[in-house]
Amino acid sequence: MNESTPTPEPHSGQGMDYSEIADVQDVHAAVQREKREPRVGREPLSIWLIAVYGLAVFFGGAYLGRYSGNFSGEALDPYGGEMPTMKKVTGPQGAQQAAELSPHDRGKKIFAANCQTCHQANGLGVAGQYPPLAGSEFTTGGSQRPAMIVMKGLQGPVTVKGQKFGAAVMQPWDKTLTDQKIADVLTYERSEWGNNASPVTAEQIAALRKELANHPNSFTEPDILAVPAEEDLPGGAPAGGAPPKPGEAAKPGEPPKPKG
């Protein structure tokens, strides 16, 4: 009954129902003709196979040793090359950049880190919430007004370029930013996005800081408007437009205005 007949016949009749195994004799044919369950032999390992193992371990190990960059978390380079240090010099501008960044560029970084969230990278602010700086009469007029705003903040309704703002409050920055930084960011704002107003120096801000030392936080619009629009901070750089961008010659400026 375990012989296999040639060429299986096509299925025809119904035959037994194998869904019940009540009858021990009705074990179906597939199980009957099966061979016994698998078992394992005991042949010994071949020496050639051990040689293959040795080769694999050797190559794998050599690979691991050679290309692991000392297993350091910082070695992204498998050849374990020298860790490159950040170079300030890149290309022809190397000499320039090895020196200080210009106030404009420093101010740009400060702006990006502190002001951009509200006033946006393009200086246009957000309608109804944050006033624009591009083309704003507060930013581009005399330097006194914007410096006061940056130093002590601003709250309450204010109209800029014909639009009303007032929902948001601007924080004071005198405690967070140094004089140099405030000067740089003002310089940047006053020369970016088409603005073309005089730069601001750290000394001017220092003087202003002394002046405002006892002033409570936050100006309001009337406070700012009380200052003449074209009033510059005393002691500033010659008025004469935006500071030179890197590479350009400095423009000759006007003689300083008399202190008014």
Added chain:
Amino acid sequence: MNPAGIPLKEPSVSAAAGDTEQLERALIDASTRVPVLIFYTSAVAWLILGTLLAGFVSFKLHTPDLLSDISFLTWGRVRPAHMNVMVYGWASMAGMGTAIWLMARLCRTVLRYPLLLVAGAGFWNLGVFLGVGGILLGDSTGYQWLEFPSYAAIILFVAYALVASWAVLMFRFRRGEQIYISQWYLLGAFLWFPWLYAAGQLMLFVVPVQGVLQAAVGWWYANNLLFLWFGAIGLGTAYYMIPKVIGRPVYSYHLAAIGFWSYALFSSWTGMQRLVDGPFPAWMVTASIAATILTLIPVATVGLNHHMTMQGYFPLMRYSPTLRFTVFGAMSYTVFSLVGVVISLRSVAGYVNFTEASIAYSHLGLYAFFTMVIFGSMYYIVPRLIGREWRYGSLIKLHFWASAYGIGLMTLMLLAGGFLQGASMENPSLAFSESVESVLPYLRGRSLAGILLTVSHFIFAYHFGLMLFGLGRKSTVPTFLNPVEAEGAEAHI
């Protein structure tokens, strides 16, 4: 070649070894019928869906305007849907079905607590359904191989917990003191999968790791799934089917043991080689590449073991569907591993990284190896559950050749295309679109291979459906692929 002329090294090992043994096996088979058939039926349904999705994926890649305006059919969603249906729908469920039957047989005990398995299958299907639906509707998580949104992933985990607890219970109540090779692999698979899945979900979604480590965890998970879940089930199944069908013992216990432990040790360290040259510490990538080289050890071992077991019995592949599919799968395991080693070496990886070659690798593993082995096991197991034989030997043959040629063509197309794509990408004087142009004809070739595979799967599904509805052949003789000529043939399959 006349199988009657093949000498057996031992006395006849027909089932006349004992009526009680026959009865025991029959009872075991009967007890596994419902759960295993539920898993198999679900798996075949997902296979068909996954194959249709695969058609979309393949065709849309070179014909992008095909149905492109429908949001749930956009390529970027259909591709992960296809992958997840195949991985979690077809492969996992078919693998579990086979593993359940094997565990029952090898533990030599009737399947207990079938409700655990039935509930597990139900939840698993639900999870896959919700997950795939979620992906198509735009909830994909963005992690490869883990795209299921969390509402599906948790259901999958619950489903799996049910299946895993069943496996542990079966193991607890096993009879006989020896633990056969397949049981090592299967126990490993049943334990590794939940740990893997839990680790992946935890480290990516619950307590997410920072930055690029997410990609590292993701690919650690994916490769380990491929090897420790699918590979383990595949190898365990091959270790059962091959000696079982030909009636000879496995060649060497020592080889099997070395093979198992080296497999577990080394293949679990692979995965990072897919991130070669990425923003990672170099040692991680190199460790994985070294581990991939070291997986040549289990590959050589297992390959040798199977080969020596089959020595002299290769002609039986002409007749037995199970043997043919299983040996094809086992040989593909070797090919898959070799391809894996080659494309992970840094010098080669520079060319094939970011190309279609990695798709070829995945499909070699999941289809040429795992799926073919599972097909073989299904051809063996289903008659024992239903009590009928497969109806048409010709359909099985067609299935085999369509699958074999399909995956072979696909692998060739993608590897060749991938190399060309990489070579173009590495040449900065060529515009980037050149690299895409260079691979396009191969993608069309892959679509052709996909048609072959689609035909093959529909044939299989139809054939399986016939069996399910009790329309199989009623016979004492199995369905052979080719007519067996002589009487006295030892091809008791």
Added chain:
Amino acid sequence: MKGLAPLFLGIFGTFAFSWVGLTVIPNWQIGHLNPQSDEDGTDIYPMPQSGMVQWGARVYAANGCIYCHSEQVRAEYAGADIDRKWGDRRSAPRDYIFERPVLLGKMRMGQDLANIGARAPAEQESPSPGGGGNPAGSPSGAAQSPSPSAAQPKAQGAQSPGATAAPQQQPAASPATSPAASPTSPASKPAPIARAGTGIASPSPGVAAAAAGAASPGAPPLAGPPWPEQTAGLPPMYSAAWHHVHLYSPRSINFDSNMPSYRFLYQARRISDVHSSDALRLTGSDAPPEGWEIIPTYDAKCLVAYMMALNQSHPLKEVKSAGSASAVSPAASPSAAPGGQPPPK
């Protein structure tokens, strides 16, 4: 094997070994990185994504962009990425510390996108004449048309080739707005590009520049870097407007492209009295019929915001920038890098 215990221990041990080795140890090494900042604390890189950019990352992940696009730049010795100008330097772990999910990608059927935001035109910095924040009070110069005007539909949308000869004085219509116009994306850049109208005898770039520049009232025309070469009818490469057109109809930009179109991210809307500044400028068979316009959905805007924010060009201390390789040639820079660099390959 006889015992269950050794088997179980071995199964557990091998798994634990790989888990610790490949996930836990790297987590110790690179799992808790902080952004890099200079001494002042002003130059922090990278910054966490927020708002529309973060949502855009989700849209990117959900629509499977990672299956064709990668977001990692390989080192010079490893690939041609830097030669292809896909980045100044290779990507490092620190670039991704704020990304969730991290979208490194594994395939390149499309370009690498790690620095796609950096490849946006430099004009992205200039003020946007259009968009939600449009100051209503801008005086109308002859050369500008920031507020929607009735003549705009002729400059965009429906193409009547016969209208090319029409004596349209207004130059570019307002550009498709990038998400920067929405207040919630501080990191994204505006897209102020004034575009030459399709089919219209295009105004010279100078006029276009004037239009953009004149939008901020009172400011003189911008004398910035030269405008990019524009193919007639297309927004400048990698600007937000370009991204929208590319998503809507990739093959209108690159005929060989294999990218599927993402029209479901856009809506067609009947033009009411004002032409939306968001509207895509489409040509040929992609263009909507007369009286309709295509506008991006919120998902599309977020996706483009995300892409405009993809920028790894900031130098990192731990990674050599490609630019510094050129400093090795002594003629270029007087101050050669100290400590020597590996010779460029």
